[in-house]
Amino acid sequence: MGAQLRVYRQKIKSAQTTKKITRAMELISASRIQKALGRVQASGPYARAVTRAVSAVATFSNIDHLLTTEPEKVERAAVVIFSSDRGLAGAFNTNVLREAEELSTLLRSQGKEIVYYLVGRKAVGYFAFRRREAVQEWIGGTDSPAFELAKEIGETLVAKFIQPASEGGVDEIHVVYNRFVNMLTQTPEVVRLLPLEVVEGVEVPEDDDILPLYEFEPEAGDVLDALLPVYIESRIFNALLQSAASKHAATQRAMKSASDNADKLITDYTRLANNARQSEITQQISEIVGGADALSVKS
Structure with a gap:
């Protein structure tokens, strides 16, 4: 006894x-999530401004640009997976990896070859355990993302997209990350990053309004060359910030x-x-x- x-x-x-x-750990996550949410909200006006600028060029110009034109045949697609560097976050990483697997299954059923780009140690460990290869990996800094990381990822993806598929390039780029909804809900999000799908910022006139005429200086193609990489970097940075905020919320809840x-x-x-x-x-x-x-x- x-x-x-x-x-x-x-x-x-x-x-x-x-x-x-x-x-x-709960208190630490609670303190960090407020800062993470502040960064997400602070990045919103810039992302919206870039989106409006891209929408203006893509909507009011009649040029066929590589970054906005659908390819006739998609041979290879890139999938960028955003995970965390640390665990103890409930189903945070499991959900995003499951969503990436479902996306991969869908793309393969369409006859597309898939290459992976991984962000975060958990995604890297997941692929290493299953002996699956990834083109490039980024680890560290997912708890508090820096814009330099987003810029590096964006430059890598744009370079691969411009490169022909026969030389190792890709025809499509998809990103998978956790989107912060509220403290209790973080949902996996799948976005096709390139070719660009402009769904925001399109100007709709009122009944008595007339749409303005746009003139581009320099040419619209040059504007797209300079503007769209910035747009891609802002989208990548937003995905990193959303993933970081979602991870802190998931850790606090867990x-x-x-x-x-x-x-x-x-x-x-x-x-x-x-x-x-x-x-x-x-x-x-x-x-x-x-x-x-x-x-x-x-x-």
Whole structure:
């Protein structure tokens, strides 16, 4: 009985230690997510301004540009997966990797060859464990993304898109990341980055308005050459920021659940320890009473 009591006390101590760790991680994530959300909101006006500029060029020019023209045949597609460098975030990485696998299945069914670009240690580890190759990997800095990382990724993707597929280039680029909805919801998002699909910023006139006429200086093709890489970098940076905010929210939620589970374990083991202690006391009293009865009988 005493050995069982020691086991329960040891488990209570372990649960209390675990609770201290998970509680600390929950508070750290809660403090970081506010900064991450601030960065997401701060990047919004710039991204919208770039989108409007790209929409104007793509909508009001009549040129066929590589970055806005659908290829006749898509031979190779690139899939960029945004994960985290650290775990303890619930299903955060699992969801985005599952979404990437579903996208890959769809693209293969369309007869497209797939090449992967990985962001975050969890995606790199997932592919390494399954002995699957990736063209390029980026690790580190996913908790607080820097624009330099987005610029490096964007330059790499644009270079591969411009390069012919026969020489190792790609015809399509898709990104998969977790989009922050609120503190309780982060959803995997799939976006075809290139060829460009301009769905925002198109000007719609009112009843009495007339659409303005646009003149491009220099030529519209030169404007697209200079503007669209900036657009790609802003989209990549936004995906990094969304993924970082989603990861902190997922970690906070997971650590809150772990702390609650630790509380439940402490309560359960405390009850079992009290029962074991009460049984031990009852047994000791029974032995004392039995011994006293035996002595009284002999006398």
